[in-house]
Amino acid sequence: MDQIIAEIFPNTQLPYPIIFARFCGAIFFGGLIGIEREVRDRPAGLRTHILVSLAAAVFAIISIESIHMPGLSEEQVRIDPLRVVEAVTAGVAFLAAGTIFLSKGEVHGLTTGAGLWLAGAIGLALGFGHWLIAAFALVAGLTVLLPSAVLRSG
Known part of the structure; x- marks a missing residue:
């Protein structure tokens, strides 16, 4: 059992x-972008943005953890966390x-993409673990998205 x-x-x-906490942050931050898209009735809304953000966070954490796994932290095994960034970027694209x-x-659909x-x-x-970078990116993204929603409705 142990x-x-x-x-x-x-x-x-x-x-x-x-x-x-990082997963919850990804859910919350992704959800804020998704809400804006959902309100505007775009094809990728709340759930899609949450899932993309959460999945990216999972990949990042798994890459951090894999570096420290027994058998994978030996010198002959080379793990490059930057490849995770590249893979997530390609997958989301x-x-x-x-x-x-x-x-x-x-x-x-360009803005939704x-x-x-x-x-x-x-x-x-x-x-x-870069909360401030994520928060700034979120604020910057919403700053771009929200005025366009106001301009179109006005």
Whole structure:
């Protein structure tokens, strides 16, 4: 039974409360971007932005933890956390591209795609523990999104 408990709750580099705080931050920050998109009835809304931000945070934390795993921290194994950033960027770009379409000669969905990309970047920042960077990116992103919503409704 002890082995099962140890498997479920392995020793981690980051304490579990910190990991969960980072996940909650990613959910909250991604949700704030998603709410704006949801209110404007865009194809990727609240849930999508939360999932993108949370997934990016999970990938970041897993990359941090993998560096310190027994067997993976030896000199002959080279783990590069920057590859996680590249993989998340490529994955989110793929999702974002799915929100962009051409209709009657006009391109739609670019802002939603950019919002997804930002949500992924914010999730990575939070996963790596850069709360202030994530908060600034969130405020900057909402500063760009919210005035355009006001201008269009006015």
